[in-house]
Amino acid sequence: MNLRYIQRNKQTPTIMKKQIVAIATMALMTSCGESLFDTYKDYAGDGEIRYVGKVTNLTTTPGWEHIKVNWTNSQDPIVDKVEVKWVDGDKRDSVFLPAGTTDYDIQNITSGSTLEISVMSVDKNLNESMAQTTYVRAYTPEHELVQAFTRIVAKNYFLKNHLLLTFVGWGEELDKAYITYTQKSTGKEMEFDLTPEIVGTLHLDIPDVDSTKPVKLYRNGYLQGCEDLIVNDPITLNTDIAFDSEFKDELKRQFGYDQIVPQDWADNVETFDLDWDMSNLLDLFKLPKLKTLNLGKNRYVRADQRDDEEKGQSKLVDVELCDWVLKTMHELTGLKVNRYDKHYKELAAADYIQEINHDGEPKLDMIDLSNATVHMMPADDEELVEMGWSSHPEFLVDGDETTLWNPYMSEKSVEYTLDIDMKATHKVHGIRLVQSYYDDSKATYRSLSPSMVKVYKSVNGSYYPLATFLEETALGYSTGEVNYIKFAEATDIQYVRIVVNTPTFFKNYQVSIAEIGVY
Template sequence: MKRNKYTTVLLFILMTILGCSESLEDTYKKYTGDGEIRYLGQCSNLSVKPGWKRLIVKWTNNVDPNVAYVKVVWSKDDQTNECVLEKGVAEYDITNLEEDGNYEISVYGVDKDGNKSIVNTVYGRPYTEYHEEVMAFTRLISRHFFVKNRVILTFSGWDVNLKSAVLKYTKINGDEGSVEFGDWLVMSGFTRFIVPDDVDTSKPVVLYRTGSLPGCDDIIEFEPYVLEHKIMFEADMKQELKRQYGFDENIPEDWVNEVEELELDWNFGSLEDLLNFPNLKKLILGKNRYLLDENAANDAEHGQSKLYDEIASYDNMNWTALTFSQFVLQTLNELNGLVVERYNKHYQTLKKASYIIEKGETVEPDLPYIDLKNYVFSVYPEDKDGYNSNVNYLTDGDVNTFWQPLQLNSYTTYEMILDVAEVRHLTGLKFVQRIYPGGDNQIMIAPSSIRINVSKDQINWENATYVEENNVGNSSGEITLIPFVSGGKDARYVRLQVNTATYYGFYNTSFAEIGLY
């Protein structure tokens, strides 16, 4: 009886639910307005490829028959553009993209009622003048020089992406001139080139280039490169001009144009910077390296200044193999009548030539030296354990005696101060290396540079020269004269700083004499 009661209740509840409910489909329609949404087929495999001021967009269309056409929309910042394409089109070229930057690109299908498929989006950046890869594209010409009515070029090497390069200019007679370059530059070994015509350098000299970039099928006409009348120096030549003349970063162009004679004594990467001096007529090499030891001139490592030209070049006038430096000297000789005077055996990579005059040994000039025999340097670190480094030998006037501290276990800078009793007018310092017997490996400890400061009160110190590090020749018995700044310095105290050099796992230094004039 109880079971029948429960059964009756359950049947009643079930009939109530069935009578009040609606179908699942009716429920779905109730909440979706007009019924089930059917999305159009979405395109796939969307990709974008950069071109010159354009983007090439590709995709795969869906086979949905309801797609009536395809729409492409691209935007950047607040600017939006779009294009409607026929059904089945699967590629579009977005052109006239003058502005650099990333563009958002959307592609979707649209049916006859304007309903859209799910949007597919990709980002792309076209190549423009402001793209870093365009701006960094090879200019081919790494340096250029204007000497008289000639233009001299140095090349950085032919880039495989460079298609053409043409230099255009105006000849001195008013006609247009041009030189077309190609990968023959690499094949022939050319790295330096003289434009064969007399050029009116008051008018533009321009390089025109075409080429391609990674992932870009377009041949690009790059911005014309105008060769400016701007003087640029490499670091080693800038340092040398500062040492001799006190020029900092900006070397006066008027001065450069007036220079007719230069003296060089130290190592250089190459003499290419001499092409910056359009009126250079005389170059003196190694004149200021004076030798006490007659054998020092034959010491290729220590007694000869060097040029470090990387590879051979070719003179496009006569196809003779030349180093970069020799190319420069020969060119200046042909254009300016340059004469080179070479002392001892410096810069041996320069081949003998009619314009190179061998001057032999150098002769030390007679200068008004101060007698320093009554003065002795104080040295820090001081001698230890009763050892005598003989610092008094530095001012005894005898080049055969020398100062030599104990060898050390670590790199050290010695600070040496000389008090000459009163303020004197000083115009330079003489530094003399000790004489090493032939084959003595101890020459390794000879200093190659020193620092020189002066003071009136031993409180306020000034650089005595235009540079902090002063080169000194480090061959056996070599004398280096170091001029102070123009006009000299008034000082009572002279301070030298000398660094130790490595010697078979230890550190040491030594030299023979100091003079003041």
């Protein structure tokens, strides 16, 4: 007989007895009037936990300085109200709305911060449901998309009671743009509408404008994804406008004006020279008394090279804009233009532009350099010297423009320093540098002419301060061209230092100069 089987059977009646007792006890409790639910409730700690039904489908729509919030309410019958909370940086706010409300518009948002927005159901005891939260930014003046609105106006100038504007173009996001100003003759507040057609002309002249009163640009429009009209803050057009960097470099080269151009000079200058490539001539509008503009006057190109468009002619980039500037200046200030040797030939012919050809170089007192010596660094390669080669730095001061200083070509760019010892002290006003001349049969060698130079001066041959206003001075580099480089101030010196870099010559580097004189 299986003893384990007998033992299990003996235990079975005991287990069944316990189960019957438990059932009977529960039945007795029920018969006493207490439900099974109440029975469980007694053993649930603090009692029943009842959650308020939460909202769903929370969405937001950012607009101009406001955010629309939408949601779907819970069907829970105990919901008494809806609470909307939002956090904007260190600012917090909230609002209670009647039950059944499905949207709210958060108004008067002025910061560019991202808002934390939460929506909750609330019962009569102010118990809140679990929050539904999202993060969103309203469109405000600080929003990068608003700040990226097309500015429309690129540059503005005030000249003789005229407002002169150039435009960057009309943006697709724009709906309306206009300028407000005070009419000089009547004192009336005026509004000038800007349209895509007007802005498309790229420049505009508005007459009779009082520049002492605010002139403002207004721009309204729409952004993709935002139904509201974006009303940008107006831009006050500045009357104190700095010169462009390109023009400032020219002023520094000629007059030494660095970051600040004296207003007295700008307000009263009557004659001005431009000799080098320019993007535009807009900064001439800042010279209200300018009467004469000389173009290319200080470039001395050989007569047979005046048709060399690549190197023999200074150029303008935005020609149409330059034509408008000169025409407007002529009408408002009586400006006359002298154009030398076909420089800036892109300009349209006009009765205020006079064509002039140089008939010679300026008459200057040149210093006798017949006893001068030239020290070159780096020196000619010793192996080449042993073979009889010389770059002939002495040719730079021999008074003969047909003899050339011409170092051997190099695989790498080389910076050459040429120290001229005049053997005596002289008051020096500047130097005359002549580019090497190559006729058409040797046209490929014309690329040996340097386009930039650094000029220094010295009393004792040991200390060499900069001689010009600019550290590096532009050179005319058409073949055989003569350059006059004026010093920042006349100085008693014995030494002049010239520093040039080798231009690219095919796949190598090489440089050549015909003559250096001192005046």
